[in-house]
Amino acid sequence: MYTKEVLAHFTNPKxxxxxxxxxxxxxxGNLRCGDIMKLYIKVKxxxxxxxxxxxxxxxxxxxxxxxxxxxxxxxxxxxxxKISNKDVAVALKGLPSAKxxxxxxxxxALANAIENYQKKKNKNGK
Amino acid sequence: MTAxxxxxxxxxxxxxxxxxxxxxxxxxxxxxxxxxxSIHTYGQEALKAVDEAREAVAEFLDATNSxxxxxxxxxxxxxxxxxxxxxxxIEEGNHFITSxxxxxxxxxxxxxxxxxxxxxxxxxxxxxxxxxxxxxxKAITKKTVLVSIMYANNEVGAxxxxxxxxxxxxxxxxxxxxxxxPEIYFHVDAVQGINFLDCSVKRLRCHLLSLSGHKxxxxxxxxxxxxxxxxxLKAQATGGHQERNVRAGTSNVPGIIGLAEALxxxxxxxxxxxxxxxELKKYLIQKIKDQIPNIKVNSPESDNKGLPNIANxxxxxxxxxxxxxxxxxxGIAVSTGSACSSTSLEPSHVLLAQRLTFKEAHSxxxxxxxxxxxxxxxxxxxxxLPKIIEDLRKMSPIK
Numbered sequence: 459m460y461t462k463e464v465l466a467h468f469t470n471p472k473x474x475x476x477x478x479x480x481x482x483x484x485x486x487g488n489l490r491c492g493d494i495m496k497l498y499i500k501v502k503x504x505x506x507x508x509x510x511x512x513x514x515x516x517x518x519x520x521x522x523x524x525x526x527x528x529x530x531x532x533x534x535x536x537x538x539x540k541i542s543n544k545d546v547a548v549a550l551k552g553l554p555s556a557k558x559x560x561x562x563x564x565x566x567a568l569a570n571a572i573e574n575y576q577k578k579k580n581k582n583g584k
Numbered sequence: 585m586t587a588x589x590x591x592x593x594x595x596x597x598x599x600x601x602x603x604x605x606x607x608x609x610x611x612x613x614x615x616x617x618x619x620x621x622s623i624h625t626y627g628q629e630a631l632k633a634v635d636e637a638r639e640a641v642a643e644f645l646d647a648t649n650s651x652x653x654x655x656x657x658x659x660x661x662x663x664x665x666x667x668x669x670x671x672x673x674i675e676e677g678n679h680f681i682t683s684x685x686x687x688x689x690x691x692x693x694x695x696x697x698x699x700x701x702x703x704x705x706x707x708x709x710x711x712x713x714x715x716x717x718x719x720x721x722k723a724i725t726k727k728t729v730l731v732s733i734m735y736a737n738n739e740v741g742a743x744x745x746x747x748x749x750x751x752x753x754x755x756x757x758x759x760x761x762x763x764x765x766p767e768i769y770f771h772v773d774a775v776q777g778i779n780f781l782d783c784s785v786k787r788l789r790c791h792l793l794s795l796s797g798h799k800x801x802x803x804x805x806x807x808x809x810x811x812x813x814x815x816x817l818k819a820q821a822t823g824g825h826q827e828r829n830v831r832a833g834t835s836n837v838p839g840i841i842g843l844a845e846a847l848x849x850x851x852x853x854x855x856x857x858x859x860x861x862x863e864l865k866k867y868l869i870q871k872i873k874d875q876i877p878n879i880k881v882n883s884p885e886s887d888n889k890g891l892p893n894i895a896n897x898x899x900x901x902x903x904x905x906x907x908x909x910x911x912x913x914x915g916i917a918v919s920t921g922s923a924c925s926s927t928s929l930e931p932s933h934v935l936l937a938q939r940l941t942f943k944e945a946h947s948x949x950x951x952x953x954x955x956x957x958x959x960x961x962x963x964x965x966x967x968x969l970p971k972i973i974e975d976l977r978k979m980s981p982i983k
Contacts, residue, residue, distance in 0.1 A: 465909075468906070468909065469913070471979070474979055475978075475979075485981075489941070489942040489943050489946075490930070490942050491923060491930075492903055492922055492923050492931060492942065492946035493903075494980070494981055494982060495981070496981035512979060512980060512981035513979055513980065513981065514901065514902075514903055514976075514979070514980035514981060514982060515903050515906070516903050516904075516905040516906055516922065517905060517906055517909050519903075520906065520979065
């Protein structure tokens with residue numbers, strides 16, 4: 459049902475845990491469908507210097523969270539924003555069709571975190 | 585327990601075929617392959633075996649041979665009951681009563697009947713997953729012709745008050761006869777009850793009952809519909825005279841033989857195996873309570889309210905499918921009521937009917953024990969489970 463890549467990220471997730479003093483936080487998902495994702499980023503010179511996640515959810519939700527941290531780390535904010543949920547699924551060599559919508563939220567969480575960072579920055583800038 | 589051995593704690597999904605039942609089945613695949621509908625010796629040899637099996641099933645259910653109909657499983661039997669009786673009796677009444685916690689073969693068929701214009705009532709359950717007799721009484725209307733309630737729920741093991749409901753319906757029918765109202769048929773989906781509960785149709789006072797071979801160490805692809813003499817039902821599968829025109833299709837002879845043998849074994853061992861798995865279930869629940877904080881037991885814990893073999897437990901802060909997979913990596917098979925186990929986005933309809941929160945329902949795991957499980961296996965499970973829950977909870981943004 460799951461690819462080797464999904465199971466590898468599920469078993470040994472990368473960049474898992476809470477971040478102290480993040481520059482941006484992304485929050486997606488809901489309790490009804492069961493998957494909740496929180497993504498933390500640290501930004502330096504418009505690049506994602508560090509990224510961490512916390513996820514409550516199924517193997518697909520955990521694996522996509524882990525994968526996006528791999529994909530986004532070191533990228534500029536412009537590049538990182540372009541990563542789509544589909545890109546994450548492709549990097550994991552595919553997800554079961556039922557999981558494509560409900561558990562594949564990581565790119566949304568990242569976009570959400572970047573937005574949160576930019577909002578904060580603009581506020582502070584004023 | 586070696587690292588390579590596997591532990592099966594998913595007996596409500598299916599059970600392994602009893603070797604004795606397999607041995608009985610084997611000749612009917614090869615040398616005794618005849619079609620029981622054939623008049624020649626090959627056919628008659630198969631027919632004799634099917635008749636004997638039918639008699640064994642009838643004896644188990646406290647019924648007569650002519651009231652036993654073999655099907656492909658309980659799903660087919662449940663479909664036959666709902667569609668078959670409602671369609672047949674459309675002139676008498678268009679309303680039926682069932683519960684919110686039935687198997688999908690009842691619930692989805694019920695919804696489909698509603699689309700066809702029939703009226704359905706779905707009874708609620710209490711926190712332990714039990715329907716009340718009073719709610720059945722309240723839901724009955726002049727147009728009611730069928731009540732279908734499961735004997736015990738497959739997800740949490742809650743035993744329904746079938747004998748009380750049976751009594752109530754019998755009393756109601758006596759009244760209705762005088763008033764010229766249609767008789768109410770009572771159907772029991774007894775799939776999960778066969779191993780552990782009294783299945784005498786006389787004592788249950790039901791008109792119809794479904795069961796499935798593979799839940800009691802029989803083969804897959806074979807089930808039974810008990811239909812009381814005189815109960816009207818429109819055949820769903822047509823095109824053959826098998827099963828006295830109630831269910832067309834060539835008889836699954838090896839399956840029928842295997843089911844009957846497994847039923848005899850289940851009946852013989854019922855008390856012993858019930859007591860054994862109940863001890864094991866209590867042991868498992870106690871261990872989980874002792875070793876894992878913040879859990880919720882969703883199954884009734886007393887043996888008169890819940891099946892002795894099902895422990896459904898929520899581990900909020902960890903998600904069911906993740907728990908299932910991590911246990912599977914350790915060689916332990918369980919199931920979950922999380923949405924991720926289904927194709928829908930919602931968690932178990934049974935747990936939601938018991939008013940669990942979404943968070944609790946998504947974190948539920950069903951441990952369903954069988955006659956071969958041991959204390960050693962539960963100890964092995966408990967070597968892994970606390971760490972799995974702890975790790976997943978650490979990963980969660982909401983604690």
